[in-house]
Amino acid sequence: MVKIDDLEVKYKVWLAKDGKPVIGSGGASLLKAILETGSINAAANALGYSYSFAWTYLKKIEQRTGLKVVEKTRGGEEKGGATLTPEGKRLLELYLRAEEAVRKALENI
Template identity: 30%
Template sequence: MELSSNLTLEIFNQPFLLEKRIDLLIAVKRTGSISKAAKEVPMSYKAAWEAIESMNNLSTTPIVQRETGGVGGGGTTLTPYGENLIATFEILRNEQKKFLKNLSQITDINTGTLKTIRRLSMQISARNQISGTVELIEYGKINAEVFIKLKSGYTLVSVITKTAVNNLNLKLGDEVVAIFKSSTVLITTDISLNISARNKFQGTIDSVNQDEINTELIIDIGNSDKIASVITTGSFDRLKMKKGTQVSAIIKASDVIIGK
């Protein structure tokens, strides 16, 4: 038995984005006409117009705009904000489908119980959780190397078992999260250093938090991707680092686990 649910986003306790309204916006973008879009959804022209008015009124930025005149006699278009809303809603809808699919798999309808439901809300203590897209999977006899493209442009490599790849049903293009502990991240100021570790990311120290024993560094590697590293304060002082210092963050591929 499968679980299903409609997705609704609210503003000020008022329905803002509903699946049918998103379908309407998509149709408006395609047809350039509220009346044509209403027929495609389908809904009455009055209901379509009221839905668009409601979204525009609740939003601080217009979603749909009317254009008059011109060779074609004007029409209706989405604003850049409206197009971004469609893309965002699709991401949320896909994540909701994944959640419901997982929930269906751990639900025993016959007994009315949920098996291992706590996994769905589990928090992870590892400081580093960086999202990316699977761009390559190379299989060995036992393990597999998973190459993950990050927002920063870097590729992060994780070595996990082939069984784990199959259990996660990993495929090219999947969005995943690379997880690794801050204590496994090595730091060097020699950015030209050659090392056997598969993952080496150049970046800038964004912030420093230290006590007498340990120092936590946050390394900005670009495009909002940041890596946390905890090293000894003695090592931090010896390397003469400070906020703004250019460093390389080094992580062994075997220290990176993958979440999906």
């Protein structure tokens, strides 16, 4: 028999636009990893994603929001890279604030 004290409250947070999901924990992890690594490929590898999956996810975010969230730089001697745009940073910050607010609210249960 399960004891009430053994139960946990679980939750998922995501941002949506017009009822369609835009970014959840996986997307936030991807944006954060791009911010930290300066590369979509390195971020994808660190998270165990394929580059194709990461690129498709980023394009979905941009299509659903109408915002450019990642700025890519071409290769050459420096091999190129990627950075979050100001909008991408704000999107990540909004997600992280929402997730923190939900987590804190549930601590009080």
